[in-house]
Amino acid sequence: MDVLLDFAATFLSQLQKPTLAFLIGGVIIAALGSNLTIPDSIYRFIVFMLLITIGLEAGMEIRQADLVSMLLPALFAVILGIGAVVIGAFVLTRLPKLKADDGYATAGLFGAVSASTLAAAMVVLDEEGIPFEAWAPALYPFMDLPALLAAIILAGIARQRRDGGDGAKADIKAIIIDSLRGSAISALLLGMALGLFTQPGGVVESFYDPLFRGLLSILMLILGMEAWARLSELAKVAHWYATYAVISPLVHGLAAFGLGYVAHVLTGFSPGGVVLLAVMAGSSSDISGPPTLRAGIPGANPSAYIGASTSVGTPVAVAIGIPLFVALAQLVFDL
């Protein structure tokens, strides 16, 4: 009960905060048929700026951090990523009139991580004054990659079962390398490396940090417009995807919150870190995932999985997931 009340309170206050407000604003103007568009090059640049900034700060912090404390959360991130995909695939491939390949791809996207949802959560935690290890966002690839991989491998095995032939086995290494080379992950890793091995403090303080919130607000606006724009595509595919896209973010998030709590007890993983782990698990990949899956599961129909993730998954994760996990943290860790 309390949780619900707290959640209601946090949720309402979140609605007022730029992050969520811009997302909803985007949905609304798109729904009203506005012709407003943010140029694609600006969108790609904003994503780059957010990810390299996250990386830079994580990298600068990791220097001081004792790596041991990172191990358990990292391990949990891997488990959550793979677990979400295995379960998701199991469910989706058994539902009536769903194409197997579409099921695997969708499970993959929802197991993977959305950089923008993660960035949104970071800003919310700042606003709520809930501290987190600056390296926590760097758990991103530990959850994202295994999830995408798991989906591609499962789909490959299934395809082999169906029409025999030489399987995806051979390319696993290629897939790993490919996804590490994706623009999102490499911006994050580049930032981490720069933060870890060089002295970017000055430019981070004077340039990257101050722009973070503002750029995020624009990104949220874009995601909101995209969410609406793709609903129509989603409508064309089986409704099971919509259902899955509403439920799984919360299920994944709560599971992650639980494991995060364990890490909190065992290795003092911070409350904010627990929230971020939950948000990552609850988010569904919108940038790095789709191209990787397109290449890895060519048989799957992008409209299905991208639609489910962009139109339902991300809005649910940002609008319901983040406030929920924050409220939960405030309750559990009585902050």
Add this chain to the structure above:
Amino acid sequence: MDVLLDFAATFLSQLQKPTLAFLIGGVIIAALGSNLTIPDSIYRFIVFMLLITIGLEAGMEIRQADLVSMLLPALFAVILGIGAVVIGAFVLTRLPKLKADDGYATAGLFGAVSASTLAAAMVVLDEEGIPFEAWAPALYPFMDLPALLAAIILAGIARQRRDGGDGAKADIKAIIIDSLRGSAISALLLGMALGLFTQPGGVVESFYDPLFRGLLSILMLILGMEAWARLSELAKVAHWYATYAVISPLVHGLAAFGLGYVAHVLTGFSPGGVVLLAVMAGSSSDISGPPTLRAGIPGANPSAYIGASTSVGTPVAVAIGIPLFVALAQLVFDL
């Protein structure tokens, strides 16, 4: 006489100010044949940033403002928008060797509002320390829309008269909706809604506000280059357009200044607000107008109306109109 002296003084000081300086700089380098171009996506992003910022601030202010005081200025804005078009159309369609459709479209653009000219005026007022209601810029759509509509409807009626057939009547609603959906207006309205219903104060202060002047200076540079680039096109069309494009901004602006003064006396509309009303009336639409008119008056030749507005109207409005109305305000309200 005094006005002229004041104007001369203000004008010279304005020439030094970035806003006007970048505009003129743009005209000059374009005239010298420079290959410098600002990418189109950057241009569109800058326009978005300026409009959403104007909207955000208007929205945040409207919360406190008593709406009654907005009614009269809003009404005057509508009157000015329609009035300018009716008179402009009357004149232009009666001039020798002008195509009727071109006349209606040109009158429409000059009745409508230029967001960039408006933004420039806001910065000048700040620099001059002349206060204005933050909701004043939100009068934009009240003048812009009716003006574009009036032009399209008049052209429709005229077309009907000429070649009979089913008129534009049917589509009026469609036209209104279309122009509300235009990227410029919807950025402004989105900002207003966000400012009104949410708490964007933080991100506005840390991101949108600080970038406003700088982005405006780049936009002025672009407008200057555009102004020169389109002169050639304008040269190809009847010279009456150039004449109209020089005179009407000042006439419209002075008329608006008069009505603004009335609002000042009756409902305490601020001096700065009066100037902004005059600037809006004196400006000619460069972003939202053209596409709306292209769709609404397909018979009209874009080179004619866009050329007149971009090459002559906007430079006159920014370089002569703004300093003139500011000087006038300083005189009338002895600031």
Add this chain to the structure above:
Amino acid sequence: MDVLLDFAATFLSQLQKPTLAFLIGGVIIAALGSNLTIPDSIYRFIVFMLLITIGLEAGMEIRQADLVSMLLPALFAVILGIGAVVIGAFVLTRLPKLKADDGYATAGLFGAVSASTLAAAMVVLDEEGIPFEAWAPALYPFMDLPALLAAIILAGIARQRRDGGDGAKADIKAIIIDSLRGSAISALLLGMALGLFTQPGGVVESFYDPLFRGLLSILMLILGMEAWARLSELAKVAHWYATYAVISPLVHGLAAFGLGYVAHVLTGFSPGGVVLLAVMAGSSSDISGPPTLRAGIPGANPSAYIGASTSVGTPVAVAIGIPLFVALAQLVFDL
């Protein structure tokens, strides 16, 4: 010996600084095959921002500066630009299996100036607390233009010798005008004019200056990625270019340092100014040069000269040249 030690120290500390770190980071992720790309429009906008900022500050300073003190450095800049090309052309056109046109074009690029290398040096000098005349960067065109011209004219004469026909003579004026119209030079000159004749101080402080370092860091990243991406092209052309591209930046830079020292003694040219002169001479044009040369020496293969400059010249100039000349200055002027 000392120089080497100082250099080693400065170099290592530079490696840590964002400027160089981002350049190397770019090379590395490109080498690792990352798909990260910064949109072209963003790249072009960043270059514009850096150049207009350099121009604005130079312009604002020139107002106070006594022009006489600029004459000697400007003269030296011209001499260095032309000298580098004449010598480079002499060498490259005599080396085995090099196409004459390619030789002239390459010599031209390496005689010309890289705006990004210049910007990088300015930031380093700031960080090292080594002052320089704000007009010093404005020496750029005095070195860049004559270098490009010299290359085109020499190539033209050579072509005439070979296959007779009407020479390049006629177009010299056209070439000068063309290169002055190039986007890079005109952004710089526009900024200078605005700084000189108007009062942009406010917007420079609030917008252009604060963004300078951050945008430069992104530009360095791009240049690093480009450097690697073009190595493959370079590999296809004669190895002499690579050799020349490694040696000439240092030779040019040291020669410039010497002349700069003379100017220091004779007219009190600042140590920082001497370093900037050396950096300009040591840099090779990456933005303005290629199009000018493409038009002026159509026979030359862009892969050859662009590859040599982008893949080897710029990295050498930034990573070795800048630290070397800074260390040298610290030694010579014992700072």
Add this chain to the structure above:
Amino acid sequence: MTLFHKATKIVLVVERLIRDKVLAIVENEGAKGYTVTEGVGKGAHGLHGSDRPGIAPGFTIVRIEVIVADRAAAERITETVASRYFKEYPGIVYMDQVEVLRLDKF
């Protein structure tokens, strides 16, 4: 050579502003697909689009390429678009014979 089948290619060059309306006609008249590239152009209505910013994007030119197996459908598309738009709006259309694989796709 039995592999290849004759089909008709239609190219429509129109203002982006009316792109979607033209594409609707293309689909209604039975085309199974289309490919659209953006560009700039010049014709009786003067210059369309440019590298300079600030021109309403709606005025740039789109080149719509449609391949249909059925010549009659091609003529229907061509004539419908021409009659409905080419009086008032800029644009051109031309047709050409091409050879395709997998006739069922067109």
Add this chain to the structure above:
Amino acid sequence: MTLFHKATKIVLVVERLIRDKVLAIVENEGAKGYTVTEGVGKGAHGLHGSDRPGIAPGFTIVRIEVIVADRAAAERITETVASRYFKEYPGIVYMDQVEVLRLDKF
């Protein structure tokens, strides 16, 4: 008219994602060059690309135009690409006869 020579033009419309693989086939099968323009399209696999940001760029459409002097090479390219990619990936291909100058370039 002796100036002009018959040659075969191939147009391949595929997802950008597989552009480089398709271009590799084009070059291996003996084409001396190609021209690629980007666009958006629609077909059996639905809409490809859009003006909205956020779609993985890999999903937009590329139009690859290849001219070869040798008809056999044209058919090899067409059939190789079709057989290797058009089962799983979206795309179309068509051929046309054109006239070129400087036959040696193709």
Add this chain to the structure above:
Amino acid sequence: MTLFHKATKIVLVVERLIRDKVLAIVENEGAKGYTVTEGVGKGAHGLHGSDRPGIAPGFTIVRIEVIVADRAAAERITETVASRYFKEYPGIVYMDQVEVLRLDKF
């Protein structure tokens, strides 16, 4: 079918750098219009343009499509461009027969 008229289509692929000069020839030799799309390409002069930033935009490729009613004009355009530019600059040109509506527009 009386509706459709034979016309000649010319396609010129050149570096953007010389676009305007080529378009001037196109207009001088009597074409009433043209359509230009941008792209990247490969040929005897290597790769042209790319997705990476930093390449001088002048080096990317433009595809110029011109339709003329008069075959002779087509050949004039083709030969003038080829003779004036294709010795030193990259580029190709080809011609094709097409059918147009409204012959007066070409």
